[in-house]
Amino acid sequence: MKINTSVFKHGLLAAAVCASVISAPxxxxxxxxxxxxxxxxxxxxxxxxxGAISNSIFIADYHALRSDSLEAHNNQGAQVELQNLHTGRFRTSFDLTLAEPGTYRIASASRGMTARWQNSDGSRGMFPGRGQPHNDAAISDAVPDDAENVQIGLMSRRIETFVTAGAPTQQTIAPTGEGLEMVFHTHPNDLFNGETAQFQLMIDGEPASAAEVILIKDGARYRNQQEETEFTTDSEGRFEVQWTEPGMYWLEASYQDERAPAPATSRRGSYAVTLEVLPE
Amino acid sequence: MRSVTTFAVIFAVLSSLVLLMSPAAQADTSLTVEVEIPRLSVAEYHRPYIAIWVSDPHQQRVSDIEVWYDTAMANQEGHKWLPDLRQWWRRSGRQLDLPVDGVSGATRAPGNHSISVRESALQALERGDYILHIEAAREVGGREHLRLPFSWPADAGLLQEQQGEHELGRVRLHAH
Structure with a gap:
């Protein structure tokens, strides 16, 4: 199995993902x-x-995506109820009624500081604990005075997708200015095979340059290789994708720099979006 | 002699200007589309949804001619499957407030159907190159999209024809 090398490059990211709201051991x-x-x-x-967390894209075989930070919004920005919400062992599922025309955003997003350290007895500590929400105000008190190798990072995480009733609209897909997120210069519900889509990654509202992006098409179970495509964003955070096959795609981006507010010393973001590319 | 030449040149320029500026000058030309819906021997048959529309050479919609779908279902349930006419939905349908008078119509049975392109759709055409699209999608069936290029104003002898393989039979566009 091919393992996403970009995750391994940044040891802290792995730790941060473990500690994030969506428990992903x-x-x-x-x-x-x-x-x-x-x-x-x-x-x-x-x-x-x-919604799920798995090894194989779109095959729910590992863990359900937690629903507590899951939200859906319509094009007017109003929050929409997740109907028939059910969380099973392997997946969370729900229905949406698209009562208003336009594009809906469905997302699970979190942002906050994560601390890791070594206690005087050699054991490891982390804050917030696994599955716990961020609490930046409490982070300094949470780290023991005699802790060593303290690493505090500002971590953002977003998992999202989009659906459209009628014609695609722009309001809901606009970035929020927080965490790692995407500016869709090509609308996420207007992607067609044979065309090129323009995307731009932003970190806290600024272009995220040198972010690493991987793209995997569904159906990996039925082929021998993951066939993932890798991209690196340019100085403006931009990259483009030329679609050569229709299908459902999973796109994940990761970003890190040292421009974090104290007491954090690093800033990391992860972003994942599901995109459907239609045949011509 | 010179005045005759000058007059001829002016006349030529004027007449081409008239042709360029006034699409209505060709209003006496009309277009007919013939669409064959094949009879299929399948366990579960539903009449196909069909969209017939005109685009420019860059696939940008110019006008809709016909859209056949389940217009009679309660609560516009029949609209649900219109995005299966993928190209038409993208280029036109999703922008429309359906049903559209003179465009929306009920699905049709297998056989040959002849449609006279209505005057208002022809009047939308300026001089240039176009594509007539015929796109079909059938519930629990397949999808087929045929394209017939033509220029407007059309020569009276214009005849474009294609043979579908799955959801469409022979489709023709002719001018007269």
Whole structure:
């Protein structure tokens, strides 16, 4: 199995992923939200969406995506109810009613500081604990005075996808200015095979240059190689993808720098989005 | 002699200007589209959704001619499958407030169907090159998209023809 090398390059990222709100004990696992349709029509159409963390893209065989930070918003920015929400062993699933025309964003996002250290007895400590929410105000008190090798990082994480009723709209897909996120110069629900899409990664509202991106198409179970495509963003955080095959794609980006507010010394972001590319 | 030449040149320029500026000058030319819906022997048959529309050479929609779908279902349930007409949905359908008068129509049975392109759609055409699209999608079936290029104004003898292989039979565009 090919392991995402970009994760290994940054040991801290692995630690941060472990400690993030979505509990993902093994960092090679991939988090995703999978809509059964992305292009919808009719009177208040409904769509069903799965969320999971797994090795194989879009095969729910490891752990359900936690639903507590999961939100859906319509094009007016209003939060939309996750209907028939169910979290099983392997996946979380829910339905959305697209009562208003336009593009909906479904996302799980978190941002906050993560501390790791070594206690005087040699054991390791971390804050927040596994599965716990961020609490930046409490982080200094959480680290013992005699702790060694203290590393505090500002970690952001976003997992998202988009669905559209009728014509795609721009309002919901705009970046929030927090964490690692994507500016869609090509609309995420208007991707077609044979065309080139323009994307731009931002970290806390600024272009994320030299971010590492991997792209994997669904159906990896039925081929021998992952066939992942790698990209690195330019100085403006931009990269482009030329689609050569229609299908459902999982795109993940990771970014790190040392420009973090104290007491953090590093800033890391991870971003994952599910994109559907339609045949011409 | 010179005045005759000058007059001829002016006349030529004027007449081409008239042709360039006034698409209505060709209003006496009309277009007919013939669409064959093949009879299929399948266990579960539903009549196909079909969109017929005109784009420019860059696939940008110019006008819709016909869209056949389940117009009679309650709560516009029939709209749900319109995105299966993928190209039409992208280029036109998703921007429309359906149903559209003179465009939306019920699905049709297998056989040959002849459609006269209505005057208002022809009046939208300026001089240039176009593509007539015929796109079909069938519930629990397949999808097929045929394209017939033409220039406007069309010569009276224009005849474009293609043979579909799956969801469409022979499709023709002719001017008269």
């Amino acid at each position: 093994a960092f090679a696992h991939r988090a995703w939200l999978l809509p059964q349709s992305t292009v919808l029509a009719g009177d208040e159409p409904m769509v069903t969406i799965d």
